[in-house]
Amino acid sequence: MELTPLAERFVRHFGEMGSRWGVNRTVGQIYALLYISGRPLNADEIGETLVFSRSNVGIGIKELQAWRLVKLVHLPGDRRDYFEPPKDVWEIFRVLMEERRRREIEPTLSMLREALLENPDNEADKVAQARMREMHELIELTTSWLDDVQRLSPETVVRLMQLGAKVQKVLEFADKLKFGGRDNGEGGPR
CATH class of the missing domain: 1.10.287 (Helix Hairpins)
Incomplete structure (x- = not known):
């Protein structure tokens, strides 16, 4: 599998970010590759694409499995182990x-x-x-x-996140209703 410049930039970035998230660069790059590949990959494909040794790929996959970020899958007619991240x-x-x-x-x-x-x-x-x-x-x-x-459902979470600071206005309105419109001078109820 050959990476496009866009995919390569994404994979490199995840490698850099991995160290900030508490995993090594290899693990971050493996995860990024699996995430954007759109299909399960086996260890050989991962190693060839990222130019990693088989042992580095194996260690990285084990780490990702420990985090529950990749799972083992088998493809019909193929005895090799393939790996994929959650789709959602x-x-x-x-x-x-x-x-x-x-x-x-x-x-x-x-x-x-x-x-x-x-x-x-x-x-x-x-x-x-x-x-x-x-x-x-x-x-x-x-x-x-x-x-x-x-x-909450993902759709509800998205709606909640899109509300942003509007939630504060809803809470302030609820406080005014609750306390009869009285104000303590700081924008909140007494």
């Missing part, structure tokens, strides 16, 4: 969010919960624990909101 971009987003949560957010929440159970014995620890409580509350609120959003 929203499914990819959902999987990425779940994996980030499992790998990054849950361990942080666990540490914060443990720290909040301790009895601080000095002022510095009291201040630190208060800040940790704020962080815990924010992360819990955010993950709860993400759970709610993930239960």
